[in-house]
Every structure is written in structure tokens, then in C-alpha cells.
Amino acid sequence: MTLSLFFTRGVSLEQWLKQGLFEREKLIYEEHLKQGNLDKVYWFTYGSEDRKLANRLKSENRLHKNIEVFEMPKVFNITKIGSYLYSFFLPFIYRKELQKSNILKTNQTDGSWTAVISKKIYGKKLLYRTGYTMSQLENNLKRFNIIIRKCIELVEKFAYNNCDKAIVSSNHNVRYLVNKYSIDTKKIEVIYNFIDRNRFYDFNKQREKKVVFVGRLSEEKNIFNLIEAIHSVDLPLDIYGSGPLKNKLESFIKENNYNVRLLGNISNSLLPEILNKAKYFALVSIHEGMPKSLIEGMACGCICIGTNVSGINEVITEGNGILALSTSSNDIREAFIKALSLTPDEEVKMRLLAKEFIDKNFTLHNVVAKEQDIFKKLCNE
Missing domain, CATH: 3.40.50.2000 (Glycogen Phosphorylase B;)
Incomplete structure (x- = not known):
């Protein structure tokens, strides 16, 4: 055939x-x-x-x-x-x-x-x-x-x-x-x-207390609100990807002296190592289809924070991650506050639920x- x-x-x-x-x-x-x-x-x-x-x-x-x-x-x-x-x-x-x-x-x-x-x-x-x-x-x-x-x-x-x-x-x-x-x-x-579960899995390594975003630098990804929310809870943010908002984001980060790095495109083959170094993964879009990057972040054992919109709320469900109530920077900040307040046992449970969900569906x-x-x-x- x-x-x-x-x-x-x-x-x-x-x-x-x-x-x-x-x-x-x-x-x-x-x-x-x-x-x-x-x-x-x-x-x-x-x-x-x-x-x-x-x-x-x-x-x-x-x-x-x-x-x-x-x-x-x-x-x-x-x-x-x-x-x-x-x-x-x-x-x-x-x-x-x-x-x-x-x-x-x-x-x-x-x-x-x-x-x-x-x-x-x-x-x-x-x-x-x-x-x-x-x-x-x-x-x-x-x-x-x-x-x-x-x-x-x-x-x-x-x-x-x-x-x-x-x-x-x-x-x-x-x-x-x-x-x-x-x-x-x-x-x-x-x-x-x-996703390829032979590559995207939790390496059980020590993680940095930082946030990773992977995706297109475009309007629907709501990146400016993400940056403001993360800044208010004093976490560093690494952004991987390219797109039409790159220059505006560079200016925005520089003018406000935010602890954010724009790191460009990353090969999918190198992504598991990147995700396993970070404690948190964020996707706070105003609209999604079925986001691969979020699935990959969850599979790699990141605590995943998303917005309660179509697509994302089909992945983050029943305790396997944290959903912000809306796409506003304030509600995203509240979601990160919730993530930061998780006990070690609660983090282990969330990661286990995420693993089971990924293995069943993706x-x-x-x-x-x-x-x-x-x-x-x-x-x-």
C-alpha cells in the first residue's frame, strides 16, 4: 500500500x-x-x-x-x-x-x-x-x-x-x-x-525551579500575559520557538528587565532533555487544537499549568495539572501560586496521574x- x-x-x-x-x-x-x-x-x-x-x-x-x-x-x-x-x-x-x-x-x-x-x-x-x-x-x-x-x-x-x-x-x-x-x-x-514515549518520559533528575514554554510566538499563545504572571511569582522563564511576535517580545522583556530567555527553535529530538530540567511547563493559550508541546511537557514529568480553554482542558484534567480560570495574567498568576504551594506528595500524585493519562491516550x-x-x-x- x-x-x-x-x-x-x-x-x-x-x-x-x-x-x-x-x-x-x-x-x-x-x-x-x-x-x-x-x-x-x-x-x-x-x-x-x-x-x-x-x-x-x-x-x-x-x-x-x-x-x-x-x-x-x-x-x-x-x-x-x-x-x-x-x-x-x-x-x-x-x-x-x-x-x-x-x-x-x-x-x-x-x-x-x-x-x-x-x-x-x-x-x-x-x-x-x-x-x-x-x-x-x-x-x-x-x-x-x-x-x-x-x-x-x-x-x-x-x-x-x-x-x-x-x-x-x-x-x-x-x-x-x-x-x-x-x-x-x-x-x-x-x-x-x-508522542514518542521512548524519548518523552520523566528522567527522574533534579529539576530547576523554572518554567518552560515551547510553541509558536504568536498572538493566540498569550505569551505577554504568561510573562507578567510568572514575573509576579518570581520564577525564571525559558521560551522556545519562533514567530511573528519575536521582536515585540524581545523589546518587552528588555524594557521591563524580566527574567525571561528567548531561546529560539529547539529540535524535537533535544526537547526531552530540556523539559526534564524544568519543574514547570506552561501553555496559557486563548485557543488550542490538541497541543503537542503540552502533552510532551506532561509526559516528561513537568508540573503543567494551562488555561481553561478548548484543547488544553482536554489534556489538563482530573488533577494531572493546573488550570487557570481564565487567560488573564492575574488568573495565570493564581494558577502558578497554586502550583508553588503543592506539597512533595501532591506533586508526585499529579505526575503519576499525568503519566497514566499520557500512556492511555497519546x-x-x-x-x-x-x-x-x-x-x-x-x-x-
């Missing part, structure tokens, strides 16, 4: 590497190949040097030999419009590879039309997976004007109407999609994001088994 994965429009294999996503994102495909669920995996990317990069990664034993990368031709390296043009030409440029495929898969709304077009032309089964629901996020944040948000909804609806099966990462996504687009619940399945083995069941059903329809 051959699966074709369409990268998010504009995203390259090189970006996966630079942003520290490669080690994590490749795992599920390599596991399917190792288990014999798939014979071949094709990655269709938006980097014009990705084929060469993939060959180097294979020579270093960092990429499975049966994952083939098909890059964007250099002719499409046109600022702003190149990736859009390529997204419509891709089904024709790589028609031979798509004809060989049994299942098409896309992981994001942006560029999902490429997979839908390919399905229509070649009559293949389409699996549409999203880590978060784009229209839900943008209608919540209102970062774009109403016209752009309506376009996002149209693309999203087009993908859901034309896919054979949809996977979302949280129950609140299902409720939103059913209400928004009247999608049959039988068409959607919830499969939580996975292992790679569970996710691969659920996806394989979907593959079989799609191919037998």
Missing part, C-alpha cells in the same frame, strides 16, 4: 528541519513502514531542494529509505504566488506517482485543495487530517478580515465535503465541525496527537493502530 502526503502549502522539508519538527513529524510514517502497514510513502513538499536534502538524510540514517520526497520545481520559486500556482499544478506534474498511490493524505487546510483535486482526477481515497480547525481558530482570534476568514471556511468545507474520512485531534473540533458544516459524525474520527502505538484501521477500511470500501 502506498500513501501520498501533501505538505501544507508553502512548507518544505527544509523548514521541518529548521523548525525542529522533522524528527517528530516523520515518526508516524516510519512506524507504518516498519510495521508493514505501508510499503511506500510519498511526501509532496514545497521546497525546491528537498529531494537532495532527503537523500542526505537517508545517507545519515535519519529518514526511512521507503519515504520518497517529491519537491517543487524551481520554476515555481516566485514570491507570494509561486506556492499557490504549484498547488494547482502538482496533481499533473506528479501524476505517475499519484496514480500509484492507494491513499492520499493532507494534514492541513491550507493546500488541502491539492489533495482534493488529485482525488477527483485519479479516483483515490482521501484522508483529511487536521491538528487544529483553521476556521475555528481564525474566527476566534480575528487576525484576518472577514473576506479571508470566509475563504478559509470555503476551503475547509470543500475538503470535508470531498474527503472519504476526516481525522481531528480533539472532541471540541468535532462539535464545531458538525455545527458549522453539518458533517456526518461517522465521517470524522478523533485521534489525539502522539502513544505512537495507539495512533498508528487507529490510522491503520482507517487505511484498511478506506481500501476495502
Whole structure:
């Protein structure tokens, strides 16, 4: 069986590497190949040097030999419009590879039309997976004007109407999609994001009394309120990630002399060591899908502090972490005060509950088994 994965429009294999996503994102495909669920995996990317990069990664034993990368031709390296043009030409440029495929898969709304077009032309089964629901996020944040948000909804609806099966990462996504687009619940399945439990676990080492945040430096992550809250309880904060707020955050930290370090992107392979050095992990977003970084922090034995919003409150539940009542800096501060007041026995209990929750819901083995069941059903329809 051959699966074709369409990268998010504009995203390259090189970006996966630079942003520290490669080690994590490749795992599920390599596991399917190792288990014999798939014979071949094709990655269709938006980097014009990705084929060469993939060959180097294979020579270093960092990429499975049966994952083939098909890059964007250099002719499409046109600022702003190149990736859009390529997204419509891709089904024709790589028609031979798509004809060989049994299942098409896309992981994001942006560029999902490429997979839908390919399905229509070649009559293949389409699996549409999203880590978060784009229209839900943008209608919540209102970062774009109403016209752009309506376009996002149209693309999203087009993908859901034309896919054979949809996977979302949280129950609140299902409720939103059913209400928004009247999608049959039988068409959607919830499969939580996975983590590699062979790497993400509690090392039982001495921890520093500090807070770690890992994620995109963007508005929905509520980082300014996080910084103010942590400053008021006199804890150091290490921030890993990149994004549009980087310069504003640098100025904000410098002007107020906050005990905060902006440390840039971190490879997922190095993250377990970082998380095991910190006592606390914080994710205080105003909106989330199903946050991988929070799951990884919890798996590594951090005391996790989050906000009581969709996505986060599906992970922090029943005593395995601490939820702030709202996304305000004051309520986040109160959550940290609660965390700091935990007794050693209460901390041990919280970590144990977190471990049990992670092992039950977020292992790679569970996710691969659920996806394989979907593959079989799609191919037998």
C-alpha cells in the first residue's frame, strides 16, 4: 500500500528541519513502514531542494529509505504566488506517482485543495487530517478580515465535503465541525496527537525551579500575559520557538528587565532533555487544537499549568495539572501560586496521574493502530 502526503502549502522539508519538527513529524510514517502497514510513502513538499536534502538524510540514517520526497520545481520559486500556482499544478506534474498511490493524505487546510483535486482526477481515497480547525481558530482570534476568514471556511468545507474520512485531534473540533458544516459524525474520527514515549518520559533528575514554554510566538499563545504572571511569582522563564511576535517580545522583556530567555527553535529530538530540567511547563493559550508541546511537557514529568480553554482542558484534567480560570495574567498568576504551594506528595500524585493519562491516550502505538484501521477500511470500501 502506498500513501501520498501533501505538505501544507508553502512548507518544505527544509523548514521541518529548521523548525525542529522533522524528527517528530516523520515518526508516524516510519512506524507504518516498519510495521508493514505501508510499503511506500510519498511526501509532496514545497521546497525546491528537498529531494537532495532527503537523500542526505537517508545517507545519515535519519529518514526511512521507503519515504520518497517529491519537491517543487524551481520554476515555481516566485514570491507570494509561486506556492499557490504549484498547488494547482502538482496533481499533473506528479501524476505517475499519484496514480500509484492507494491513499492520499493532507494534514492541513491550507493546500488541502491539492489533495482534493488529485482525488477527483485519479479516483483515490482521501484522508483529511487536521491538528487544529483553521476556521475555528481564525474566527476566534480575528487576525484576518472577514473576506479571508470566509475563504478559509470555503476551503475547509470543500475538503470535508470531498474527503472519504476526516481525522481531528480533539472532541471540541468535532462539535464545531458538525455545527458549522453539518458533517456526518461517522465521517470524522478523533485521534489525539502522539508522542514518542521512548524519548518523552520523566528522567527522574533534579529539576530547576523554572518554567518552560515551547510553541509558536504568536498572538493566540498569550505569551505577554504568561510573562507578567510568572514575573509576579518570581520564577525564571525559558521560551522556545519562533514567530511573528519575536521582536515585540524581545523589546518587552528588555524594557521591563524580566527574567525571561528567548531561546529560539529547539529540535524535537533535544526537547526531552530540556523539559526534564524544568519543574514547570506552561501553555496559557486563548485557543488550542490538541497541543503537542503540552502533552510532551506532561509526559516528561513537568508540573503543567494551562488555561481553561478548548484543547488544553482536554489534556489538563482530573488533577494531572493546573488550570487557570481564565487567560488573564492575574488568573495565570493564581494558577502558578497554586502550583508553588503543592506539597512533595501532591506533586508526585499529579505526575503519576499525568503519566497514566499520557500512556492511555497519546502513544505512537495507539495512533498508528487507529490510522491503520482507517487505511484498511478506506481500501476495502
